[in-house]
Each structure stands twice: as C-alpha cells, then as structure tokens.
Amino acid sequence: MKSNFRRILYGGDYNPNQWPEEIWKEDMRIFRNARINSATINVFSWAKLQPSEHEYSFDELDRIVDMLSAENYDIVMATSTAALPAWMVKRYPEVMHTDYEGRQHKFGGRHNACPNSPVYRHFASALVEKLAERYAGNPHVTCWHINNEFGNECYCDICQNAFRVWLKDKYKTIDAVNEAWNMEFWGHTLYDWDEIVLPNALGDGFSLDSTHFAGISLDYRRFISDSYLDCYKMERDIIRRHNPDVLVTTNLMGTYKGLDYFKWAKEMDIISWDNYPAYDTLPSQLAMKHDLMRGLKDMPFMIMEQTPSQQNWQRYNTLKRPGQLRALSYQGIAHGADSVQYFQLRRSVGGCEKFHGAVISHAGTDNTRVFRDVAQLGRELESFGTATLGSEKHSEAGILFDWENYWALEYTSGPCADLKYVPQIQQYYDYFYERNISVDMLPVDADFSRYKILCAPVLYMVRGNMKESLEAFVRNGGILILTYMSGIVGASDNVYLGGYPGPLREMAGIWVEEIDSLPPEMHNGVSFSDGSHAECNLVYDQIHLEGAEALGEYTRDFYAETPAVTRNSYGRGAVYYIGTQLDKTGLSHVLEQAVAEGQVRSLIPEASELEISCRESEDTRFYYLINFSGKDQPLPESLAGKTDLITGSVNRAEDVLKPWDVRILTEAL
Amino acid sequence: MKSNFRRILYGGDYNPNQWPEEIWKEDMRIFRNARINSATINVFSWAKLQPSEHEYSFDELDRIVDMLSAENYDIVMATSTAALPAWMVKRYPEVMHTDYEGRQHKFGGRHNACPNSPVYRHFASALVEKLAERYAGNPHVTCWHINNEFGNECYCDICQNAFRVWLKDKYKTIDAVNEAWNMEFWGHTLYDWDEIVLPNALGDGFSLDSTHFAGISLDYRRFISDSYLDCYKMERDIIRRHNPDVLVTTNLMGTYKGLDYFKWAKEMDIISWDNYPAYDTLPSQLAMKHDLMRGLKDMPFMIMEQTPSQQNWQRYNTLKRPGQLRALSYQGIAHGADSVQYFQLRRSVGGCEKFHGAVISHAGTDNTRVFRDVAQLGRELESFGTATLGSEKHSEAGILFDWENYWALEYTSGPCADLKYVPQIQQYYDYFYERNISVDMLPVDADFSRYKILCAPVLYMVRGNMKESLEAFVRNGGILILTYMSGIVGASDNVYLGGYPGPLREMAGIWVEEIDSLPPEMHNGVSFSDGSHAECNLVYDQIHLEGAEALGEYTRDFYAETPAVTRNSYGRGAVYYIGTQLDKTGLSHVLEQAVAEGQVRSLIPEASELEISCRESEDTRFYYLINFSGKDQPLPESLAGKTDLITGSVNRAEDVLKPWDVRILTEAL
Amino acid sequence: MKSNFRRILYGGDYNPNQWPEEIWKEDMRIFRNARINSATINVFSWAKLQPSEHEYSFDELDRIVDMLSAENYDIVMATSTAALPAWMVKRYPEVMHTDYEGRQHKFGGRHNACPNSPVYRHFASALVEKLAERYAGNPHVTCWHINNEFGNECYCDICQNAFRVWLKDKYKTIDAVNEAWNMEFWGHTLYDWDEIVLPNALGDGFSLDSTHFAGISLDYRRFISDSYLDCYKMERDIIRRHNPDVLVTTNLMGTYKGLDYFKWAKEMDIISWDNYPAYDTLPSQLAMKHDLMRGLKDMPFMIMEQTPSQQNWQRYNTLKRPGQLRALSYQGIAHGADSVQYFQLRRSVGGCEKFHGAVISHAGTDNTRVFRDVAQLGRELESFGTATLGSEKHSEAGILFDWENYWALEYTSGPCADLKYVPQIQQYYDYFYERNISVDMLPVDADFSRYKILCAPVLYMVRGNMKESLEAFVRNGGILILTYMSGIVGASDNVYLGGYPGPLREMAGIWVEEIDSLPPEMHNGVSFSDGSHAECNLVYDQIHLEGAEALGEYTRDFYAETPAVTRNSYGRGAVYYIGTQLDKTGLSHVLEQAVAEGQVRSLIPEASELEISCRESEDTRFYYLINFSGKDQPLPESLAGKTDLITGSVNRAEDVLKPWDVRILTEAL
Secondary structure, X not given: OOOOOOOOEEEEEOOHHHOOOHHHHHHHHHHHHOOOOEEEEOOOOHHHHXXXXXXXXXXXXXXXXXXXXXXXOEEEEEOOOOOOOHHHHHXXXXXXXXXXXXXXXXXXXXXXXXXXXXXXXXXXXXXXXXXHHHHOOOOOEEEEEOOOOOOOOOOOHHHHHHHHHHHHHHHOOHHHHHHHHOOOHHHOOOOOHHHOOOOOOOOOEEOOOEEOOHHHHHHHHHHHHHHHHHHHHHHHHHHHHHOOOOEEEOEEOOOOOOOOHHHHHOOOOOOEEEOOOOOOOOHHHHHHHHHHHHHHHOOOEEEEEOOOOOOOOOOEOOOOOOOHHHHHHHHHHHOOEOEEEEOOOEOOOOOOOOOOOOOEOOOOOOOOHHHHHHHHHHHHHHHOOOOOOOOEOOOXXXXXXXXXXXXXXXXXXXXXXXXXXXXXXXXXXXHHHHOOOOEEEEOOOOOHHHOOEEEEOOOOEOOOOHHHHHHHHHHOOOEEEEEOOOOOEOOOOOEOOOOEOHHHHHHHOEEEEEEEEOOXXXXXXXXXXXXXXXXXXXXXXXXXXXXXXXXXXXXXXOOOOOEEEEEEEEOOEXXXXXXXXXXXXXXXXHHHHHHHHHOOOOOOOOOOOOEEEEEEOOOEEEEEEEOOOOOOEEOOHHHOOOEEOOOOOEOOOOOEEOOOOEEEEEXXX | OOOOOOOOEEEEEOOHHHOOOHHHHHHHHHHHHOOOOEEEEOOOOHHHHOOEOOEOOOHHHHHHHXXXXXXXXXXXXXXXOOOOOHHHHHHOHHHEOEOOOOOEOOOOOOOOXXXXXXXXXXXXXXXXXXXXXXXXXXXOEEXXXXXXXXXXXXXXXXXXXXXXXXXXXXXXXXXXXXXXXOOOHHHOOOOOHXXXXXXXXXXXXXXXXXXXXXXXXXHHHHHHHHHHHHHHHHHHHHHHHHOOOOEEEOEEOOOOXXXXXXXXXXXXXXXXXXXOOOOOOOHHHHHHHHHHHHHHHOOOEEEEEOOOOOOOOOOEOOOOOOOHHHHHHHHHHHOOEOEEEEOOOEOOOOOOOOOOOOOEOOOOOOOOHHHHHHHHHHHHHHHOOOOOOOOEOOOOEEEEOOHHHHHHHHHOOOOEOOOOHHHHHHHHHHHHHHOOOOEEEEOOOOOHHHOOEEEEOOOOEOOOOHHHHHHHHHHOOOEEEEEOOXXXXXXXXXXOOOOEOHHHHHHHOEEEEEEEEOOHHHOEEEEEOOOOEEEEEXXXXXXXXXXXXXXXXXXXXXXXXXXXXXXXXXXXXXXXXXXXXXXXHHHHHHHHHHHHHHOOOOOOXXXXXXXXXXXXXXXXXXXXEEOOOOOOEEOOHHHOOOEEOOOOOEXXXXXXXXXXXXXXXXXXX | OOOOOXXXXXXXXXXXXXXXXXXXXXXXXXXXXXXXXXXXXXXXXXXXXXXXXXXXXXXXXXXXXXXXXXXXXXXXXXXXXXXXXXXXHHHOHHHEOEOOOOOEOXXXXXXXXXXXXXXXXXXXXXXXXXXHHHHOOOOOEEEEEOOOOOOOOOOOHHHHHHHHHHHHHHHOOHHHHHXXXXXOHHHOOOOOHHHOOOOOOOXXXXXXXXXXXXXXHHHHHHHHHHHHXXXXXXXXXXXXXXXXXXXXXXXXXXXXXXXXXXXXHOOOOOOEEEOOOOOOOOHHHHHHHHHHHHHHHOXXXXXXXXXXXXXXXXXXXXXXXXXXXXXXXXXXXXXXXXXXXXXXXXXXXXXXXXXXXXXXXXXXXXXXXXXXXXXXXXXXXXXXXXXXXXXXXXXXXXXXXXXHHHHHHHHOXXXXXXXXXXXXXXXXXXXXXXXXXXXXXXXXXXXHHHOOEEEEOOOOXXXXXXXXXXXXXXXXXXXXXXXXXXXXXOOOOOEOOXXXXXXXXXXXXXXXXXXXXXXXXXXXXXXXXXXOEEEEEEXXXXXXXXXOEEXXXXXXXXXXXXXXXXXXXXXXXXXXXXXXXXXXXXXXXXXXXXXXXXXXXXOOOOOOOOEEEEEEOOXXXXXXEEOOOOOOEEOOHHHOOOEEOOOOOEOOOOOEEOOOXXXXXXEEO
C-alpha cells in the first residue's frame, strides 16, 4: 500500500502561540537536533484567531506556518473548533453543551459545544472556511486535524429536537418507536414525537448513564455519535472544497466508548489516535488498541499524541523509563503507525497540563534525559527513511469489535453488572498476543473470507446480516468462537424469542436455557474432556446440546456435569461456544484446540516472550521484536541471521534483547 | 380465621397487553399445566387505557378480563396509576415529582407522580372511576391492587404547601412548630407558616436525606407517608363505592423505610408484598419480613411478587437453585401467606427487566427447569386445597417494629453512625428464629397482653402511651427487653430531660449517664455473673443501678466492672436492659435467661437446624419444616408419626430432610 | 507580654435563650461549682433579636447579660450573623449562598449567607450596630465574637461581579489576567471583564473544587477569603466605633483550608479557635494546630470551643476518657491558650447537636463524671490565677505554613494526586514534637532572624520576596530544609522556567530535572552516606548536584545511586533538600543532621515520651508536661526538684506521670 506520507512523521502538538516569539527560533534549533519534521498546530486558538464575532486575525498563525514551512515541516493543521471562545458563550450561552443532569454549562473547559447548535455550526464552519481558504493550498500542510478528541454528550432542547428528527427519519412512525423501545413496558407508550425525552438523569435515567429502556439509550448513542460526526463532516467538506486531495483526520481515543469509530472511519482519510498508557496498562492492551485503530480502515495510521515522559491527570504520573518511550513508539509502528507524534513539543507554563511531559521541558534545554531519548528515536526513524511506510499487516485470525455491542452490553440490566465490553474482548486478544499470532480487529461487516478463525466475544446484539455472514464464514471452513451473552437481542435491544443464543443457535448447535450469575466468591469450575481443569466465573450458561459436542463440563453446583464449552461442526467449519468466563488456563485450552483446527500459524514457530509483529511492504517483511518482559530475552532462533533495520547489523542466534530493546528484522519477500 | 380466598392464589403479574394476542392462548395452555389460577393484570397500562386527556380505551383489557374469567382465574386487578402517561407529563409537567435536590423530573421511570398534585389526583381518580365502573362487579376480580410499590418522595412547591397545611393541622400555631423542632437552635425561629421549607439538599439537608433538624425530617416522613396513603385511600374509596365487599390492597416492600406500613395496614383489606431476596439474604431475614407483613394486620397475607428464577437489578443475579423456589414459597406460606404469586408470568422482550425471571422464559415453552419447578409447586398447592387457608400463627414472644423509631434513629446525629434500625431488630428476631420459637412482629400500639416476652430494641422514641402500656405489660408479669438508645426522645426528637432512658428509667431501674461510642477496632467486652464472657461493640451505655441488678459488666476501659446488662423486677414481671451491642453469644446468653424467666416455649422441645413454623386452623396445627441449612437434617423426633400434607405419607423418626426439603406435618387440635 | 485577660477565661457557649428562664438560676449555681467565669452568648439569635425587617427585641438578651454581669462573668458577645433568619430568606432569597454547582440555596443551615450580598451586609451591619450600641460599653463584655466559624463559598452572580471588580483592582487589564491564568492554553483568551466566569462545576471545574486553570481557582480562593474578611471587618469596625478598646475575634478552625488565616490574623485582636479532635487524632496534630493558631499573631490565643465529653458529627463519637479533657485543655494552655472554653455549657434538647457533649448533660445535674472533671479543672485554673497569663513561647525552630501554598499544591494536576498539604507539614512538625524541641508555625513573611532552623516543606509557590528572605536567612547562618515540589510556580501558578526548583535552585545547589511519581506499591529506597537505609514514596525528584553534596541516594530503579537528599552550604548557613517522601526513619535521619548543624536544643536534654512545652512570663519559665503515651512515664531527671504550679508540691526524680497526667513545673528566670 502506498503511504500517505513522504516520511515517518515525527513531531507533535506545538503551541508557539502560547509563547513569546523570541523563543520560537530556539525551538526550531532544538527540534532540528531531534530530527523533528512535523508539527500539529492551531489546536486551541479559536479565541485568538477570532477575537470577536466579526473579526479574524491570522497574522500569528501565518508566521508560524511560514516558519514551519521554511523548516520543511509536515504541518498537521488543526481547526481550533474544540474549545469555544469566551465571547461566544457570553453572547450565545446556548452554544454550550447541557449535561446528563440537564444543566447547561457555563464558559469553561473544552469539547464544550452542543454539537447540534446552529450557532456553533455557523461559527465553526465560518472559521474553517477562512482557515481552508488560507492554508489548504500550502503544500507543507500535509494533513488537516478536525477539532480535537471528539467526545462528550449534550442533552439540551436543541439536541432533543434533533433526536426526534433523527428518530423520525429512522422509524417513520411513532408506533415503530414504541415497538422498538418496547414502550408498553411500564406504560411508556408515546403518541406524539414531541413526547420523546432524551435519556437523562431526570427522565428515564438511573446511575451514570443507564436508562430503564436500553433501546432509547442505544438510539441516543447512535444519534450523538452521528451528531459529532456531522460536525466532523461539515469541516471536512469545507476543506475538501479548497483542496480535494489533502488528508483529513481527527484524533481518536482507542476504545473510547462514546463514538462508533468504525462508522467514523468511513469518513476519515487516515486514522489518528492518542496513546496514553497509565503505569499499569499492559503492553497487550496497547497492542489491541493499535490493532483496533489499524483495523478501523485496515490501513496504516498515525499516533497523533503520546507523552514523551509523564502525564498529569493520573493518580500517579510515572515517568517513562529509559527505553520505554522508544519501545512504545516502535510498538505503534509495529502495529501499523506511520507517525510518532507527541503531546507536546514544549511543556506548558501554566494550566492543568503544565505537569504533562513534553519534548522540551520547563528547563527549556536539550540537555535532558527525555530530550536525548526523543532525539535518538528521531535519528533512528530518519535513518530508515521510507522503507516501512505504508507496509501492511496480514492476519489469519480476527476479533470482532463493535461499538453497538459495547453500548448494548453495558446498558443492559442483568444478569451480571461486572460484564464490561473491552475486558471481554481483551481476553481473546491476549491469547493471540502472547503467542505472537497476528490478529486483526474487525467490524461486524468486515470481509471475513480473509480469515481462518474469528472470535466474536459477547456478541450480545446480532443485527443486520451478521447471522448470515457468520454462518457463511463457518460454512466455508472458518472457525468461529462464540461466548455467553451472545445472540440475545436485535438492534433495539429486544430479545430474540425462542431460546438463546437466538440467531446463533443453529450454527452453535446448542440451546442456552438459563444464564446463572454468581458473585466472585461463589464461582464454578470446568473439567475438559482431556481431564484438565479450569476455574470459571461471572456468568454460567445452562447449555443443552443440539448437535454440538461438549468440550468441557461444569464441576460443581446443580449443573455439575452439564456442558460449559461446546464445539459444533457446521458446514466445512466449526463453532466453539464458551458458556462461562474461563480463567486464563481454561480459555487457552479451548482456543488452542480452535487455533489448531483452524491451522492458524504464529509469526514464528517457537514460543517467545518478546512481542513480535510483522508488517509487509511489496518486497520486504519486517519483524518487529520488542522486549516488554522486564527481563533479558533470547533472540528467537528462527529469526537469527536477519538484518536489523535500525542498526544495519545482522542478528545472531546468541543475541539477547534487554528490557525495552527493539529489533526490526528484515526478510525479503 | 376465615380466609379471604377460595383457594391459595397461584399466579402473578401478567402483561398480555405487551404481547401479540396470538400468544395469549398459548399462555393459557401453559399456565394450566402449572395449575396457575390467578393473574395480576393492568399494572402499567395507563397510557394505553387513556391515550389522551379525553379518550379512554378498554377493549384490550376487556378481552384480557374475559379470557381470564373464562379460565376461572382469580383476577388481581391493578389500577395502572403508578406510571404517568407521556402525554400527561408533556401537557402538565408539574405532575412529575421533584427530587431532594429540588429538580423537577421529566417524563420517565415509574412511581413518578407528585402525590399531592391535583392534576395527578384528578386523572388517577378519573381512571379508577372508569375501571371500577367496568370491572368492580366482575366476580372474578378477587382483589384490587392499587398503584404499585408505593414509595418515592416529592419536594415540589405543591408538596411544600401541602406540608404547611399538614403542619398547621397538627400544631395549630407556629410557636408550637418552633418548639417541636427546637428551632431556636441555630436561630431558625419561624414567624409565619410560609417560612417553612421542606427538608431538602439545598435547605436544611445534608448527606442523602438527613437534615440539621430531625424534627422537620420526621414530620416530613409522616407527611409524605400520609400523602401517598391519601392517594391509596382515594382510589380505594372509589372502588368501594362500586363494590363495598371486594378486597383492596397494594403491594408493600417488607422493611421499606419510606412508608409507615402499620398506619397503612389500617386502610388495607389484606396485606400483600414483594419478596426479592438477593443471593446473600439469609432465610431469617426473609422470615422476619414475612412475620412483619403478617403482623401489619395480624392476618394472613399475599406474596404478590417473587421471581421464579432470577432478578435483573442486583450486581449478581443468581438463579434460584432447584428446590429453592419451592422452599421459599412454602416459607411464605409457613409465616402466613395465602398466595404464591410471581413477577411475572411471561418474561419481557425488552426494557430494563428483560433479564428478570418469569414462569415462561424467552424460550417461550413449558420445557424449562423453571417451569417444571413452578408446575410442581402448583400441583402441590392445588392438592391440599383450602386446608391451610386463613390459618393463624400463635406466639408467646413479640418484637416491636416501629417506623417512627426507624426514621428517628437513623435521622439522629450521634453517637454512632453505624446504628441502623433493621439490623438492630433482626438480631433479636434471629434469636427466636434459630430456636424455633414463634415470634410476632408488633406495632407499638399492639395488645401486649397476649405475650409473655417483648423485645423493644432501640426504642429511641417513646411517644403516646408507650411508657404506660409497656409498664402495664411488665406489671402484669411480662418480660420486657430494652436496649441502649432507648427512651431518649419524644415524638418530635426532643430529649427527655432528667436522665436516660427517660420514661423507661423507672421500669428499667437504671440511669444511663453517658453513651460512649467506639470504632469497631476498639470494642469492649462483657463478663456475665456466671463467668461467661462476650464481646460487645458500637455503643456503650454508662449505667447506674437504681434498683436493677447487673447481669453483666464491662471488662475493659475506664468503665470496666460497671454494669453493661441489667435486670429489674417490676410488678410481677421484669425488665432486662442491654446497654451495649453484644455479640451473638452475649445476646443469646441474656435472652436465654429472659426466655426462661418468661417460660416461653419453642414449637418443638428439641433443637433443630430446620426452620419450623406453625399455623393453626380451627381444628389442625400445621408444622412447616424447611431445610435452609444446606445439609441433610434429621426429622425432629417429637414430630415423627405425623402426616405430611404434601405427600400424604406419615413421617418416621429416621426420615431426613435434604437441602431445600419441605414438610407440612399436621396435628389435630 | 501583657495578657488581654484578667484571668484564664473558663466557660463556653451558653444559650439560655434556648431554655425556659426558670432554668437559668440553676445553671448559675451549677457553673459556680465549676468556677466557670465566662460565657459566649448570642451566637445564633438573629431571628429572635430581629423578628422582622423593622423590629428588634433585646429584652431577653438584656436579661442574660444582666445575669452574667451580676455573676461577674467575662462575657464573650457573639453577633449572631452566622445564620440568617427565615423571614429574610423568604423576602430576599438572593441572600442565601449559591453552591459550586450553581444552585442557590433555600432557607436552612448556618454559614449560609452570600458574603457579597448587599442585603446581607445591610442587615448584618444594622444588627451589629444595635448590639454595639447596647453592649459595647458593658465592662463585662470582655470580647466580641464576630459571626461564627467563617467559611463556606458562594458562586452567585453577585459574587461573580464582585470577583470581576476584585480582579480589575488586582490586574488592571484583561491582558494581565490572560497572562496570569495562561488563558491561551485551550484558547480561553478573554477580551472583556464580563467574560470571566467563577470557577464552578458547570464551567471550568472538575471534581470537587478543582478547575482546569489553577490560577483562576487561586484568585477565587483569595477573593472569597477576602470577601468573608470584609464581612468580619465590617462588623469589627462598627464595634470599634462604639468601643475602640474592646477585643474583637472570631473563632477559627485550625488548618481549615478555606480562609487565609495569616491574612485574617492581621485584622483580629486575638485569635480564638475551636478544637475538635476525633478518636484517632494524634496529640501531635493538635499540638501543631495550637502552635499554628499561636503563630497567627505570635501571641496567646483562646480555645473558643471544645467538647467536655463527646461530639455528635463523627462516625464514632467517643467520650473523652477520665483525665483526657484535662490533658487536652492543658495542652492548649501549654501551646499558648489563655482560655479554656466549651461548646457548650448546657446540652441541647433537640436539633442535630443534641448528642454533642456539654458541661451540663441532659440529666441536668452536677452529679456527672463530666461535670466533676470540668469542676476539677475549673478549680485548678482558678488556683494559679494570672501566673501564666500572657506568657510566651520561644523557639529556635520554625515551620512555614502558607495558605496560598496549601491551595496551590492541592489545585495542581500532577505529578501525584496523593500530595496533600497539611500531612506534608505535619511530618516535619512531628519530628520536633517527638523530641520536645519547641517549634513555631510561621507565615512566609515572618521575621526569620529569630530562628536557627526553618523547615519549608512543599514550598510549591514562591512569591513576593520569599526567595530573598530565605536566602538572607541562610546567608546569615540559618539552616533551611526544602523538599520536593518546591519553587515550581509563582503567585499565579505559572512555572518558573529554566529548571526546578526555580528561585530556590541557587541556594539549594541542585537542579531537579524530572519528578517521578509511583503508586505506593512501587516505591523506592534511599541509602545514606553512613550506610543507613530508608524507604521513600510518592514522588522522586531526579536531582543533579550544582554545588550541593548528596546525603542520600536512591537504591532502586533507573535512578539508583543518584541523589535523593542533598545539602548545600550557602553563605554562613546550609540548605537541605529532600527530594522524595522519606519514611519516618529517613526523615529523622536527615533532620537530625540539620538540627545538629543548627545547634537547635530540646527543651530538656534527655529523651522523654511526655509532651513537654514551655511558656515564659517575665520572671518564670513554665514547663508543661503531659502524658499522652497511654503508659506511665518517668519525670525527666533534669526537671526534678521543680515545683508544680497545680499542686504546689516539689517534683522528685522518682515521680511517675500516669496516662493523661499533667505537671506545670516552674523555674525562675
């Protein structure tokens, strides 16, 4: 795949406008030492660009763009629409969002606009029009960055009206709404569109954002995701009018719950995201997010933000250890990134992020540990030029990730409040990760034919042609892994009657009669046919075989010796069904069999505690080896003799990777 | 006592209106297999019955009533007034309740009306008028079920005005209010009725519902309990006008704090309640609630709701184990229930309760474990017909339960925030429960002369003639158990001056000079006169003997060797005073002596880990034996040779009850 | 120093207005037995003094004053302005404060007025005018007590406007505001004064009272502290007009965060405070608060409130053990109190404080343990007359306590949310306390020349001439202890660029390149040059020596063997820098060296587990020995032979102090 970039973008958020101009030159000098070649600018400058309703000022931004252009930077131009100017809120208070408790907010914060506010849309599009007019033709503006970390919600009357219009488009009649949301329950039957109330703390809401009618909440989630997406598209379309070829993105946030990123990805030219691990985030969690971001468009992506040292907003903001920044940056590249960008290039003097790390610290020099690490990485990235740019990942295994299931599973009441979507998915990802089996994160409407094995954990909501496409996948020889809490509801959270797992029942060859849930201290166990044993917890499907065979049975309680894990041959493939949350041993046991049946291969034949990923350009395979284990690790024998792209030296069988060490081993294709 | 019913009602909430009509026939067929003979209908149908302000539609309800009548059901007819129609809230937003933080709610949820709203009362009474007109004469309508699980609070201006009127009725002058609430403290002196503000988060409130002036909160509790009761009475009176003989009830919720159920009971023809244990609720907790519900009117009651399998709204919604549903149902009957009813008969397809268990599951068949359990129980209940209906319980022991004390104890600030009313009462109940001593839950104005022993734990508020009636009880030979935190305040939470326990001091023969409180890790001990020892905690009365003898003394701290537990002869009886929260051993030690002194007998002479309760009809005593112990239990020898009502077989001394097993042994009187 | 009083004030809050007049005489009789000579009256009587807008009534207060005058009491006259009358709130609802969430409160509570409300100020000053007119000339009115426990916040529009005016006075231009608050961050640039929004939950706020721009919050803290101070000064000035010589105070609350007490102290004639330890408050925590209160004006102070037995508002309200009240009262005196006052003299009959201890309990007699303890103490205090009154404390060690640093440290986001100001200071206080080294709590603008050693923990914000005065102190031979999180920001929370610890860098002789933070389970260790070892936690400065020597080095992680603790000679003195939170052993190790270098002496040469403090009159040194250890403690040998002021007996070397025992040993000067 041809890359969108002429080089690996190396740089990050840069806010010279927050600094006196005399410091800019010094910045350029220091950045040059680190081989920084890109800057994201203009992220939060609306108030300065537009000091009042009818007044704009681009002088300073012009000077910044000129300077960066002169330095041959790839400029990532943000649009500044993520934080409202104070004057606008004073004059048009309705432009601020209203929260779940119905409180219209006052001036402050960021991500603070009502996405359906005509005032907001008017002023935002006017500003972007001016920016595009002025900068869209600049060849140094490589990429446009719309708004910033889209998110939040709004519950104002404008949004309520917009929601009603959105619903009318979708359902046509109010009776269809009643049926979709099962409004006869508790006598909520609606007779008119204007009886619809947004889900909120004073209406049908309870706890933080749940409601008594999950269907309403699901539609609200879809609506609000679309509302922000409309804002994105509005800005994008303006930029496109001025330059149809320039890249447009916005920075996403991994597994952020609020927006349906697969739907967004269709509107984005390239995915970019902000990677902020905490001290206790596991490498596999980051790897899954990278793969999810790559999977959004099945394309290389940008790391738009990461901190070079520490964050400020966690309870304990640890420094990145020597080598850790480098390892994490290469991990991003290994999973598909074509950029390494920081928040931010110079550390703030004040405001809530002043303790957030930056390339240039408060000391203001290049004589710091962090800067030296940044500079070393910059020189390395520069050294291998465009070799890896645009290279692809190939996987035989896939895992479904679906925002509508994310929402629906977490909105539902019962059988177990501990069931959270992302950790459920992560368990499956970890299995592949730990065995260095390449795996793709897939939307439910992906082309499954490329895969040998698919995991679809907690596929609670089955909608559209999901049943058909999964059945086709298995019939054609695929191995499908299903779990508890699957096939329960359709698109509106109404249950498929007739027995769980509803539309998945036939291919799974089972009927789940009941779903037990137990507190952690009362868990059960599973005994497998080979005599091995595992513990299990959270939920416990009561399974009847309808063609499937039992792979494991419960060991305790009244359902001892009934099936807990099953396998059903279906067409040329097979469906595995895991009816309880297995511990790591148990899950590995089942997946091992499934992987074997699917003939899915690891990237290397031997086991290794290194993280190993592959990218492939037209003529080269790159093996990325990263040591996150905290201990020395031997080079896998099968990779000995290959050349390291970073050092140019040939690796030998007796080589050892120290903690945080990285290799990029090349293999001609 | 003659029963209100012709048979044990077996059925539950049934919402055919939420389902297509073609499914109703199948429901009837399935229910017949389970001997279901009763259905609670029309609980949440207001919006459907009344689609707009001037329009009513009873066609569907007619069809439901006709079908159930044809099937010879005992219909429990609900009035649908517990959830407002959306159109009403749109047109009259003030009809929604306002919460403790002063926020008027929007359309959503249930139990959502302002109880003092004239709009609500107008529409509710109009609806009930129509329902009563139409159905009160139907002989299959056995019982009316007003609203649903009355509860909630309202803090709107309408309620504030109603509160002022309620107070004027009670106190006549504003000076009397000032005195009752001790308003000179913090200079809150009122000069006019309209200066009175509801206790609320923005006024005198702090934490969840406490206020700086407990007297205000107490009066608010009384007022709001009365406000809902007025709603109940309004509906009841309409129904009575149409049928003076039909039973009227509403479903209560055990020890729910919000309503003074003893006051409510006086207005109800029969008590009904909803029984929802969690996985860790103890059988004795359920038994106490059943006995409390029976005690409300000293009369058999209805179990209006219980789940046949699991709930949806707990953290972990466990299935009822095989046998557990049956055991819990019989437990209800053993303690006085004349019905076994479920929520609900068919599981919802959508909405927040779709994972709540039902007689017919989402599978839609009678081929489920749960259905088989339900059907077995139905056949058993049918088999013994009217034998147990209306039979009574006789007890020599009583425990006072008093909602005003419940409120007052938990509103007071100090000496120890861990003192909660229900667990305090439960400790005393447990003593009797574990020894199979029959015990009644009594209001403070009960006729005490029927009892040999009375426990009045934490009788913090002594009002009306409580002092006199307790003294009379003891003088006539009764044994009274008092505890710490008793006799402190009068009806308005003002302290009885002159020394604790105020009006109880003379009969207890002690003076409590101070009340110490310690955190759990700093607790004390008690040594009894026979040399035995117990630990104690929470609060520590500093007791001076004024005629009483010390039964136990503290063992540590500066009050070591001073009295902790005392006994005072008074008239022909005695008063025990327990000045600190004893551990289980200690409490048993004291109660054993009291029970012996009162010559109170267990239902059987030997100890047993079975739960044993008795009901008596005119000619028969029924022993209900239930095994909640989780282990096999021998049949108590003294009950051998009696016939089991369920199986008709004679029990033998060597018989064993397995976990969840039940026997109903009969004895001619 | 001449005392403000003619005797040790012994008494407390007295509310006869809350009681029938026939009880007053009995009160006087009982108080006489306890040698009570002072009463604080009229604290919450506004509604009674002023029953309506144009009506005042002082009859009852006159009778109270007359009675107390006749009894020769020192009257502490409160002004009743801390709780609004209900009629005022009804007529002028805007007089109530508005909370952080923007909710204007309704009538209720206390400390409830908007401090900038013209209505409040009008009525409050009118009331005080009347009170002063009437009572300021009464020679028995020894002291005026303005309002009560000033505190709370207000976020109403009136306050918002007042804040804008306050800011305009301070900053002159809106550009200066933008710079101070770094408003270009997130594009918050302001163009007009009326764009300024109070920091609040719906604006720039997050969590409980933090905002994204600490500079705004800091200025709001200063503003609101000033707003309440204006209220104080308004009342004080009225009283002064009527009596320029009478003492004016208000009761403070130790380390209460909301008000800058050092700034307030400048406006107060004498400091008074309310001392409410919980069961787990350590004696050293109380000692620090006493010393802080003494330090506010470097002058003896009043204990305005303490409970004689228990409180009501803690989770567990323990009784004060026999001897504890006496020990705690003498502790106050030992640290500079010239009064011992209780809340309250007679226990309330109702309201939320009815379980708060009092001199006369609900029993209403003098025959109680508590009363006997109070009476014994009263007789003792009377016995030594004026001997200790006005005596001073002399210290060679000082600890800086600074409200602006308190606010700024806790407002900042990162590097570690567990860093709380008061516990940081307490660690240093404890070192001196445990060694009986007299220590003063100092404002940042104190005259440091009186001290040999100064501790300035977490001196995060360095403003004004703090740098210069600390440098001068060290240059002149002083020993200064600095720690992590120091010298980071200036007065507006903007970072000193160029390297931490900014203005303190030169004198500390170090550069802190980075600040690591780790969760508690991942902590590091420090190894000192003498081979001893300590553990450390929370934050970890990465230190470069710039002239300083390393006293201790980290033992683990990538910064093992780099400096953790340093010492730098500077002028004739030295600066110690502690770069991580050391455990107790480690901190003692460092401070031991510093104290030795500073030649700071303990009050007695030998170690003792007694708390020992000294006060000195012109001719006598008083050693206060208090045994808080819970075990018998020997009299320190060096103090044998001295006479005990309480008993008049000479102490002998073999004497033992039992738990809670007190000695006041005198030594002629």
